Amino acid sequence: MTIVAVVYFSESGATQALAREVISGISTVEDVKVIECQIQPWDMFEGRFDNDEFMCLLDNTDAIVFGSPTYMGGVSAQFKAFADATSERWDSQQWRNKFSAGFTVGSCLNGDQANTIQYMATLASQQGMLWVGLDIAGGYNSVGLNRLGCQLGAVGHNPEGEVHRSDLDTAKYLGRRVAMITKACALQLQAL
Numbered sequence: 001m002t003i004v005a006v007v008y009f010s011e012s013g014a015t016q017a018l019a020r021e022v023i024s025g026i027s028t029v030e031d032v033k034v035i036e037c038q039i040q041p042w043d044m045f046e047g048r049f050d051n052d053e054f055m056c057l058l059d060n061t062d063a064i065v066f067g068s069p070t071y072m073g074g075v076s077a078q079f080k081a082f083a084d085a086t087s088e089r090w091d092s093q094q095w096r097n098k099f100s101a102g103f104t105v106g107s108c109l110n111g112d113q114a115n116t117i118q119y120m121a122t123l124a125s126q127q128g129m130l131w132v133g134l135d136i137a138g139g140y141n142s143v144g145l146n147r148l149g150c151q152l153g154a155v156g157h158n159p160e161g162e163v164h165r166s167d168l169d170t171a172k173y174l175g176r177r178v179a180m181i182t183k184a185c186a187l188q189l190q191a192l
């Protein structure tokens, strides 16, 4: 069975709302199992992410979707601590050829969310993973998906505590896209 994990940090729930949409998009694809992995404050020890069980779960996946709020134009410290912990998989390129994608949310309409997604794509590349962006031209979707025009991943705007409906739907679309691509290619990639 194809397994897709959604790894995210969320403090006040907006990134979690996007994560739940990504998960619901993944769940629309038959024979794909989804695992929700939320980075918790108690996973941090002296500034480092330390949760072996969490990391081992991710080892056994075909794809990992990353999520973080945008903090000061980048990922949150808690997500970065998780990213730093993946360095233990880096030297052996243990996560090579897993698919990956990313989502984020900020309280500004253009609060440098794209920079957060760019970092996630860099992390994925460092791990030899394959990045899946959006195949939706911003402003050209009949139901308003990708209204913020970021094709590298799903970006949300959370002006007053609630993520815009169209951004939630975009996250769901991205989850389904990752699941479909992963399901179609995972076996061939494992053989490489």
Ligand SMILES: Cc1cc2nc3c(=O)[nH]c(=O)nc-3n(C[C@H](O)[C@H](O)[C@H](O)COP(=O)(O)O)c2cc1C
Pocket (backbone or CB within 6 Å): 009, 010, 011, 012, 013, 014, 015, 016, 069, 070, 071, 072, 073, 074, 105, 106, 107, 108, 109, 110, 111, 112, 113, 158
């Ligand atoms: C320390 C900090 C830095 C932030 N920096 C940004 C930012 O650079 N751009 C932005 O649009 N929003 C920024 N925000 C707003 C958060 O991204 C926004 O509230 C988001 O919805 C939080 O996600 P969460 O509800 O999953 O915790 C910042 C919030 C905090 C607490």
